[in-house]
Amino acid sequence: MAFLTHNGRTVCYRLLGDSRKPLMVLGHPLGMTQGAWDDMLPALLGHFRVLTWDLPGHGASSGWPEARGQIAPEDLAQEALALADLADAAQFHFVGTSIGGVIGQQLISRHADRLLSATLTNTGPVIGTPKAWNGRAADVRSQGLAAMAVNIVPRWFGPAACEQQPALIEGWRVIMGRGDDESYALLCELLGRSDFREHLGDCQIPLRLIAGADDVATPPTALEALAQCSGATAPRVLDQVGHVPSVECPDRFSRILIDSLT
Template sequence: MRHAAWPEDSDRITPEDLAREALALAAAAGAERFHFVGTSIGGVIGQQLVSQHADSLLSATLTNTGAVIGTADAWNTRSANVLELGLSVMAVDIVPRWFGPAACEQQPALVEGWRVIMGRGDDRSYALLCELLGRVDFREKLGEHRVPLQLVGGSDDVATPPETLKALAQCSSASDPVILEHVGHVPSVECPDRFSQILLDTLT
């Protein structure tokens, strides 16, 4: 669904646009400072908050993300394909990439449910987010910050493999990422118990 802040003629969304929305949601909830948790593009939002709005954060847990994710060519190609074919078609190939083989085999209804939900999304908004990911590069922006930073990834994540998380750790002065075995791109869905325990350990 298109956000009201993204007009029909908008040709670009930036990490700062999304970070401002996160800050606005926190303000609406009455939180001057907060713990942030974000996966994938949510992790990009977290990196923007860490780099530009550190005073608002108590901590940041970033999962299955990277300072650089994929290549601009790949993201621009996906954006063009989504605009041509639509998310309802593209979701058939995209969603299974988010889950590890264990989840695809043991929880097919879960994967299918995510495919259906993604297929109902707004094509234009998703395309703009793809183009954003093609431009993202936080490698020189996270060297100095005061935010406790926890990184988490999945051993079977093909979208942001463990090496991507390790590279993010190096450029952000974070400790080595926690890599969950037999987990893909969405640990909060694939292994909610293990992921919840990581969050509790981090927050306490």
């Protein structure tokens, strides 16, 4: 791991692989860490230089400063761009899941000149409702992430993973429970405010969408809505996969990226 000071915060990241290869930046889901990509790295590093990072208050990145108030999608996009600059990459492939996909939409809408391509999974132009996200933010502030993780983490994964890998579920409960409550709550509120339906229509970069057939948080219909407002082709739907294909089917997901981007 390495660390970058960006706008007064410490951002934890990893930059791996051959600097002569094209850069791929990976954005992880809410409540997880950059470790969500670990099982894909051996395959990806044969074709790309790979950069991952922890979102505010996740993993080893510091929490969001109280003085800065709300978090906006542009704040997260600027973190990704600062890290790409650190890697000396004028352009890069971006892959994002869930809130990572929201970061990708912000990059497409405001910084498309920096992108070689975007692959967005398990996300949507609108995710959930403001009421639901604001309610979760309030619950996290009152109960704490460790208590909330008990019910949230199993929803990330499809029935196959929940039945066959109980230790996987428990491990991610521990990881989520160690996050910063306030940063997580602020990111929930960000999702409640985010609406990209009117901002992606002129997308000029290669855009690929991937959904999980068993995803209850962002079902395939959310990716279909994203395809409609961005002009992308219909999403690829992965059978027996929930919200996190990088964890549930890393080999399949890696092969999709390698086949489509090389």
